[in-house]
Amino acid sequence: MRILTALGFIVTALLLTVLYYWSADPGEPASVPEPSLVFPVDAAETFADPPTEWEYRFPADHGSHPGQFGEYWWLAGQLHDDAGRARAFQLAIYRLALSQDRPDTESRWGTRDLFRGQLLLDPGSYDGFHADERFGRDALGLSGSDATGAWIEDWSIVHDPDCGCFRLRASSADVRLDLTLHPSSPLPVTIRGMPGLDTPEPGSHGYWWPGLRVAGEVEYQGLSTSVAGDALLEHVWGRRLPVAQGQLTTNRLWLSLDDGSAVRCLQLRRRGNGGVPLGDCLLLVPDAHPVRIASRAWAPADPLDGDYPLRWRLESPAHGIALEIEAPRERAAPGFSLPLWSGLMQSAGTVDGQAVQGWGWLELSGY
Amino acid sequence: MTRFPNVALLFGLAALGLAACGEAPPPAAAPERFTIAEPGPIPVTEQQPGDPVAGYRTVVNRGYVTCGIPYDAFRSSGLLEAGEPRLSGREGRNAELPYMFNSTVSGEGVELVVSNCLTCHASEFEGELVVGLGNPLLDFTNDPSVNAELLGAFVEDGAPAAAWAKWADRIAAIAPYMVTDTVGVNPAPNLTLALIAHRDPATLAWSAEPRLEPPPREPLPTKVPPWWRMQHKAAMFYNGSGRGDHVRYMMMKSLVCTDDIGEAAEIAEWFRDVRAYIASLEPPAYPFPVDEELAAQGEKVFAGTCAGCHGSYGADRAYPNLLIDLEVVGTDPAYARQAVESERFVRWFNRSFYGQGAEAMPALGYVAPPLDAVWATAPYLHNGSIPSIAALLDSTQRPTYWQMDTEPRQYDPDTLGWRFEALEFGKEAVEDLQRAKRIYDTTRHGYGNQGHQFGDALGEQERSALVEYLKTL
Incomplete structure (x- = not known):
């Protein structure tokens, strides 16, 4: 599916353009090249597609994959504090490479990877x-x-091999998160490329790990409380990462349902109505x-009108799903x-004929 | 490294809506009639005159498919770099496009890249792009609507977005009817029927929902025949159903996007010249040495065994235009039978603009084609089920399962076909989907390699001589 190569380049070019303009601040040494719209594409082209099949090795694959052009760690969850107040959070960290190798300089300003969180x-x-x-x-x-x-800086998503858990830490103006996330299943679900396109060369690999049990502290507007809850992690690396472009939006949904089931959707869809949704x-x-x-x-529950659609349906009679x-x-x-x-979503309906409800996370771009 | 490097994908996009610059669907009968033709000689119909030079210019330059990919998106996606513009006579923007695309401008002023006839009707032979030679390597095994939709990532808002959406919507409508399970076979008949199902025969207006019951989802396999046969053929298509004015069949590629009679009429005018061009094409000469003495022996074998149906060549050339009964030729009947059973599409055709001057008659038989440059047209039979002439002439040599060697594709002058590997197993025995797609399985519906066993009665020496003679045609 070579068109995804092209799509991936455009996508990464957009991201890198944003990142690169940011990185080229006036205080930097002159060795940093001038910002260029072409430059990010050139950077992407120095990386090969990841292999067709990835030999997963955990916990190593929880860490960074510097041989890959792009990568993201993406965590979201629903929490409750001691007083029963609901909280929902997301922390995502994206890495994109400017080159295969570190710059040939002794300068501490030398940069290989750019990050966005x-x-x-x-x-x-x-x-x-x-x-x-x-x-x-x-x-x-x-x-x-x-x-x-x-x-x-002080935002981090790391795996701790001693406990087999993940740790999330992030502080901002009036928010502080300090969470530990324990998997409830021995291994994550591996995911390969843009789903549904049956591409021989997937362009990316990674995993989705729903059902993480969360414990820790959340501070919001000066009030610090202990929290517990449920979260999911997605970690993907490769050369082609899904981002909206042109007439296509990118829609991503994760659901965690009370019967223990979970759903992950990734979809490219026309910004207007009609078309064939991909993914x-x-x-x-x-x-x-x-x-x-x-x-x-x-699909969206209502016709698209230019705004972000925040009501959706997932219906598959063959799988007994109506949510x-x-x-x-x-x-x-x-x-x-x-x-x-x-942001946070809520879901209710049936899976395999049984009534379910749960929480989820929706991320939409390109509208 | 190009940003869009895949030539196979390029062909796939170009082929979206390939329905018939030559061999298309089994069409229809006279207006308000549904006639099943009887086997026997097909009457010759006088064709409209036209200018072959202007016809070629149209084939490689004009927008007879009137919807497509906005040029800016085509370029941004890297498609421009994925194929070489290797044709002569390409004018303006066409000169920079891969040969299977033409340039046009939509009514809203959007510059478009649209597919042309050569996606299917041009192919390489010994490094040369031969216009008119059917492409036996096209890959229709993937859903074309995926790539059409993905191209939206490169399309700007406004008129380009609307132009792209029209094209992508058409592709999405026919995509379910054109995905084959084998690389190399062509779904043109079925996708044409799918297009017909969406159109009003009186106005050609497009309906988002089918007006007729669509054709089966699984297309029957066909091989793309060479254009140079058309100067001899009285009727188009393997079953001889394309009778009357050939122009109306040859222009059916416009069914993808042409939504009104006015536009269709303009394209029909262009295609008077296109028909003349196709009818003017001469077959290529065999590029390898020929044993003239052996070929002379083969000519006698041909005269005794083949000429009755396929005609005679050389100074006393004669071609009988015979429709051969299925019971006689014995080749896979699915294509002919489906055409006969497609009455609703036949009637649509006859009532429509495309049926004016054309009289289509499906039949329970196949036309014995002219054999000019038959050596170049492997694989053989209407469904491409037999990889070489040697195997065609000796049914014991026909593989039940086979796979063309494609890296690189190599011509075998001894057998007159592309080198292949005979397999002991079909698709089901292969876990790798990509490999399974390359296996031709003659046990599947419509893929049969039976029939036409007239060569079995010949001796080995006679067959060898006959193969040598066929190189001279």
Whole structure:
């Protein structure tokens, strides 16, 4: 599916352009090249596609894959504090390489990787939410990635091999998260490329790990509380990462349902109505292999009108699935440099004929 | 490294809506009639005159498919770099496009890249691109709507977005009817029927929902025949159903995007010249040495065994235009039978603009084709089920399962076909989907390699001489 190569380059070019303009601040040494729209594409082209099949090795694959052009660690979850207040959070860290090798310089400003992070905390009320975005580079030790994970200043997602768990730490203006996340299943679900396209060369590899048990502390507007809950992790690396472009939006959904099942959807869809949605959904029920559901099964509940669609349906009679998915309340987009909507969802309906409900996370871009 | 390096994909996109610059679907009968033709000689119909030079210019330059990919998106996606513009006579923007695409401008002023006839009707032979030679390597095993939709990532808002959406929607409508399970076979008949199902025969207006019951989802396999046969053929298509004015069949590629009679009429005018061009094409000469003495022996074998149906060549050339009964020729009947059973499409054709001057008659038989440059046209039979002439003439040599050697594709002058590997197993025995797609399985519906066993009665020496003679045609 070579068109994805082209798509991937465009996607990464966009991301890198944002990152690179940020990185080229006036205080840098003159050795840094001038910003160029061509430059990011050139950087992407120095990387080969990842191998057709990836030999997963854990815990090594929880860490960084510096041989790959791009990578992201993506965590979201729903929490409750001691007082029963609901909280939802997301921390995502993206890494993109400027070159295969580190710059041939002894300067501490030498940069190989650029990073972007996004942090969201939904306090579970109509009072708003907290959103913050950061950019970083692997210069001066400010940001980086290694065998355990990635960090941008004091935002980090790392794997701790001693406990077999993940640790998330992030502080922002009036938010602080300090969470430990323990898997409830021995291994994650591996994911390969853009789902549903049956590409011989997938362009990316990674994994999705739903059902992480969360414990820790959340501080919001000066109030620190112990929390516990449920979260999911997605970690993907390769040369082609899904981002909206042109007439196509990117829609991603993760669901965690109370019967123990989980759903992950990734879809490219026309910004307007019509067209053939690309991608698929994976349904994971306990003690079974993931089942693929065609992308057409997941669609906005209402005609698109230019705004972010926050009501969706997932319907697949063949799999006994009929789920309504909607944001628990109206909420604006977070205002990141890359326009997107990201937030908590709630879901109810049936799976295999049984009534279920649960929480989820929706991320939309390109609208 | 190019940003869009895949030539196979390029062909796939170009082929979207390939329906018939030559061999298309089994069409229809006279207006308000549905006639099944009887075996026997097909009457010759006088064809419209045209200018062959202008016809070629149209084939390689004009937008007879009127929807496609906005040029800016085509370029941004890297498609421009994925194929070489190797044709002569390409004008303006066409000169920079891969040969299977033409340039046009939509009514809204959007510069478009549209597919042309050569996606299917041009192919390489010994390093040369031969216009008119059917391409036996096209890959229709993937859903074309995926790539059409993905191209939207490169399309700007406004008129380009609307132009792209129209094209992508058409592709999405026919995609379910054109995905084959084998690389190399062509689904043109079925996708044409799918297009017909969406159109009003009186106005050609497109309907998002099918107006007729669509054809089966699994297309029957066909091979793309060479254009140079058309100067001898009275009727188009393997079953001889394309009777009357050939122009109306040759222009059916416009079914993808042409939504009104006015546009269709303009394209029909262009295709008077295209028909003349196709009818003017001469077959290529065999590029390898020929044993003239052996060939002379073979000519006698041909005269005794083959000429009755396929005609005679040389100074006393004669071609009988015979429709041979299925019971006689014995080749896979699925294509002919499906055409006969497609009455609703036949009637649509006859009532439509495309049926004006054309009288289509499906039949329970196949035309014995002219054999000019038959050596270049492997694999053989209407479904491409037999990899070489040697195997065609000796049914014991026909593989049940086979796979063309494609890296590189190599011509075998001894057997007159592309080198292949005979297999002991079919697709089901192969886990690798990509490999399974390359296996031709003659046990599948429509893929049969039976029939036409007239060569079995010949001795080995006679067959060898006959093969040598066929090199001279």
